[in-house]
Amino acid sequence: MGCECSKLYWCCSDAEINGPVPEPQSAQNEEKNELDLPTFHEYTVEQLRIATSGFAVENIVSEHGEKAPNVVYKGKLENQRRIAVKRFNRSAWPDARQFLEEARAVGQLRNHRLANLLGCCCEGDERLLVAEYMPNDTLAKHLFHWDTQPMKWAMRLRVALHLAQALEYCTNKERALYHDLNAYRIVFDDDGNPRLSCFGLMKNSRDGKSYSTNLAFTPPEYLRTGRVTPESVMYSFGTLLLDLLSGKHIPPSHALDLIRDRNLQMLTDSCLEGQFSNDEGTELVRLASRCLQYEPRERPNPKSLVAALIPLQKDTEVPSHVLMGIQHGATALPLSPLGEASLRMDLTAIHEILEKLGYKDDEGAATELSFQMWTNQMQETLNSKKKGDVAFRHKDFRAAIECYTQFIDVGTMVSPTVYARRSLSYLMSEMPNEALNDAVQAQVISPVWHMASYLQAAALTALGRENEAQVALKEGSVLENKKTASA
Structure with missing residues (x-):
């Protein structure tokens, strides 16, 4: 980054560190009302x-x-x-x-x-x-343990702003205390947007402690009193700004020494070279320095942080998932023949695949056997399964439903494949609710079986729940790709 001396002095001088920050643009931080979430x-x-x-x-x-x-x-x-x-x-x-x-x-x-x-x-x-559920990992994963690409500067600034806005909202709702704010508490949603985990808003009463991270990162007043205050949260926000700037988890005392020594090159992630100007880097260091002030009263509040971070935003028109390099939507995934069949709701193709698979995906699934297995009742149960398989093969789906139901109701054996076959039989018989229930049950028995997710996608499509179907389709594709990779 290489700040100039005059800028470093401005960055680190007490007058500027403790000076006022402009008020934010209220329109930028209005609470959205369109959240489609149920009540608690x-x-x-x-x-x-x-x-x-x-x-x-x-x-x-x-x-x-x-x-x-x-x-x-x-x-x-x-x-x-x-x-x-x-x-x-x-x-x-x-x-x-x-x-x-x-x-x-x-x-x-x-x-x-x-x-x-x-x-x-x-x-x-x-x-x-x-x-x-946030499907795209934590800030710690993307910042410290990235696989494909380091986080871009514009995205790091967006993370800082969204986090400040989250803290401002919580403060306005009188929930200003956040326990152990760190890079593992920031998670990314389906669109790649950063969000603050609500779990840190809960006070853990296990031992009265609010920090589980290394004590080198805890606010100095917490070490004295053992209590979290709103100003303590601002200190932790400062450590996160350092994380974003450096791409490493640097103890605040060491970072402040680097800042005082004007050695900001050691503080800056080398992966960011050429992505930002001296002024932008200096401003982020200034904000971090303000948050890390020893005296709590000298630290900023969330509202002033939002105001300072809004002007720094870059590439605001670029969606977060693009900046993050995250695949977005089911259509972005390479679909297998089974995935394509589920997308098209080609039930005949799904039937052919499920028939060819047989019961090999039951391997490793929970199986319950009782002493009845040696009795006539157990033999009748197995016979009902065999009759169901014959009916399924010959596409007599009503008969398949009846026979598989007899097998399931006895409950001596648990088979995800039987639930999957009955699910498809329900779909073929225009009974999508029943099909969805069976597909969910198949996933309960075998959580990583992609067929269960694909059948849920087909059933949800039949029910007209397109958005949920796309999510299930994506989950099925991810599970299938993982299985293929491990094989």
Whole structure:
């Protein structure tokens, strides 16, 4: 980056660091009302168990260690809404009433800059939070552990602005405290837009601590008092600005030393060379320096951060998914013959593929066998499955439904393929609701089976739910590509 000396002095002088920041343009930060989100809901453990395929290992999207013992699963509700479910360990929230009060309060927030809290579950020892699912990883992944391309400067500025806008919204709604703000708390939605996870708005009462990261990154007043304040959140925002500038997680004390020594080249991500001017880099360093002031009262508030970040935005007309290099929409994915058949709702082609596959995708699926397997009843159950297979092969779908239902109702064996075949039989018989239920059940049994997602896409298309069908189609394609790659 290479700031000039005069600019460095301006950047780091106390007068400028603590000086006023212009008021933001109110129109830029108006709360959007078009969010299509349900009101806060209290779920049962069974509902969330089904949504996550029994809290399947395959559905884990993040997990933490001893300092923050919780796991986040991806899942899907009966209405096909994708969710992220955070499951705490038993000691995290001993007071059920406190957990519910916190969750209900956070659940009232609704903003396009947040990964919003949709609900919770508090049954017995279980404490779970349900939020919008963000499919495109965390800021930490894109900034520190990128695979294909480093994050562009324009996108880093957008992340900073969206985060500041999220914090401004929360502050205006009297939820100014955010616990352990870091690059893992910023997630990217379907469009590649950054959002602030709602989970950090919940106070974790496990041990009274609010920071699970290295103490070198915690606000100095937190080390003295053990309490989070709105000014503490601004300090953490400053550490995130350093992350965005450097592409590394640099301790604030070290970063401030580099700034004082005018050694900003060491502070700047070499991947950003030529993407921004000295003035732009200097301004971001100035904002970070203001946020990292030792005295909390000298730090800015979210409103002033938004005002300072709006003029810095670049390439505002370019969608985030383009800047991020993220595939967008089902049509962007290379579809297999099965995916193409699901997209066209070519049920005959799906039938041919499902018939050729046989039952090989049942391998590894949960199978329940009882002592009845040696009895006449078990033999009758297996016979009903065989009759269903014959009917399915000969496209007698009504008979297939009847026989597969007899097999399923006995419940001694669990087969995702039987559910898939009955799902397609329902589709062929113009019973899309029943088909969707069976396709979901097949995915509950086998969470990573792409056929289940493709059948959900076909059923949703038949029901006229095109947007949800596109999501299911994309999920099926991703799962199939992963299976092909691993094979």
